[in-house]
Amino acid sequence: MNQIKVDETLQKGIRAARRGYKEPARQLLAQVLRADPDNEEAWLWLSRVADTPEQRADCLQHVLAINPDNRWAAEQLAALQAEAPAAPAPTAPPAVSAEIKLEPIKCPKCGGSVDLRGGSETKTLVCSYCRSLIDLTGEQAAVIGQTNKRAKPAVPIELGMEGTFEGGRYQVIGWVRYEGWDDEDRWRWDEWLLVSSEGEFRWLSYDPEEGFLLQKKIPPAGAFDPRTATSIPVPSGTAKVIERSPARVIALAGELTWRATVGERLNYLEARRGPMRYSVEYTREEIELLEGRPLSAAEVWRAFGRQDLAEKAAKGEMRAKQYRFLAIACAVFTIISCMFSFFTLTTGQKLLAQEIHIAKGGSPQKVGPFEITQPGRVHRVSLKSDRLPTNNWAVVDVSIMDSRENEFYLFSAEFWDEEGRDSEGYWHESDLSEAYLFRPDDAGQYTLELAIDEATVDSLKVEVTIMSGVWLSRYFVIFAVLSGGLCFLFFSLSGAHSLTDLISGRR
């Protein structure tokens, strides 16, 4: 082996040692030492990957034989000898074996061995044995709190579960439960941190009302104020803000990418653009934007290989789809019924239209005569008063008389106009029209008599219209109320939150 080859092998051995590949590192460094037995660096690095204290001491003694000034080697050797005074005499480079793996983190509280899957991105870790919250940001792992052992996510997604999302294989490494609130309500949702074999991170969230969402962190596409913005710039344009509230962490487990603590507060907003969902988490120190798509429960469980839950979710989604269809059908019936009930106001043939003046205390005013040719059909009398002076009213008695002057139908029509002030300010309301239905049994000539019963005005001008063969609106109204009620019921069962959701089929 020439000097260049020795240097190359040494560098390769050091790289292997840095990455934790102890056995290959030992073999490469041993090769260097066979070619260059006085290579101080090779002995130094070999001491770091040695399997036993004896082998380590052996390497350090070689270092000191080559370079007696090497203080680090002397200190390391002294420390070793303090632990085990009888270090063996120098021998040939040791042949040892070790597993090629990265060291797990030891819980400083219970000593449990916890695997670190998120690499250097993991800043907080919850011990899976004693549930201590371990801070990994310092020189030494330190317990900074305790988590609730009984806290569990709303759906059975557990740490260590593996799933295929967007074509990549991910493992669940962390979980956080948040609570958000406003003046009227409090709500909770779960978020899981997923890491792929390539080291990519995703956040999977589940809200009982919104369902699942898979998001990744992206840089903001432009400036916005998260406290007031009604829309935010995103890579494809602008997304509409639909929710904004404060939140806090109420439970956590596994590994997280920041120094997470229970009780930690943040503010967040949710925005939408087409099928894409955006979340912004903001504090005084940072604004973070996440982008992603909603996933159906069946998609999530299939991704995790939980066919049982996927089938159950698919059935639920099918039911929700059926409810959505029924809700839409009922909504259409409600709209049609409402339209028909308004249409009834235009039905019928005009028998009479007359304008009369009625004086207070005067004799009843006759209207007509008019001829009824369709006995048994529904007729309508409509009265429309001329505008009343403000804060006045009048009650008019209306009688329908047959040709023998027999009164067979009597009703009172009330007209009023009022104004006033309340806590919301000035108001002005009036009701100047009335309509009544009647069904005459016999054909013949009829008249109407109108007289003011009580009033704050001296006279009243009223326009009277009589229609025959009108449709009754009440059946359409009843149908509209019934189908509206069913629409509401199916809408609730479908899990949709808005008409847009209902139509688009989103949850």
Next chain:
Amino acid sequence: MLKKMKCPSCAAPLTIKHRFVKLVTCDYCGQVLLLHDTGLDPTGRTAKLTDIPSLLYIDATGQLQGRRFRVMGRLRYQYESGFWDEWFLTFEDDRPGWLVEDEGEYTFYVKETLTSPVPPFETVSVGDVVTIAGHQVFITEKGRATIAGGEGQLAFTIIPGEEVKYLDGTSGDDLISVEYTADEIELSVGRAVAHDELILDEEEF
């Protein structure tokens, strides 16, 4: 250019690997050393890092957006919510830069020369839009960090324990980072690196 030297603190061998290197951390005693014309000066600070695995490592080689690189060193910044690591990369025929990993997404930053004044750190808030060296920057993060440690070899003389005030933001597709230290203000402009644009050389051990 490999230059063999000895750590003035523990006398262990050191190899200076690049002409840009100004600061070296001894692989053995952890002493942070300043590289001068006359040799290595200990700073009296050590820079040990908690051993947490990462995709990158000192001396790793590979391709970043088609250019051959070598990982020379790493700096760890500690801030209120944790820490982040910045990896110092050198290239065969280009300016060195910093690769920063945040939730699995990589950004590669290159230092840019500041040609106009930068707003004082205290006057800027998260959510502001400020002009920095001609960039309209939307500030997304503001904080103070301490250099918690480092390893390998670096191109500047920032030492453990030193406080850094920083502003991070976006400007179109660019990611902007401004670091204020006691002695200087540094501007770095970065671009997101797709996962398939960062390829580490596979080593058969």
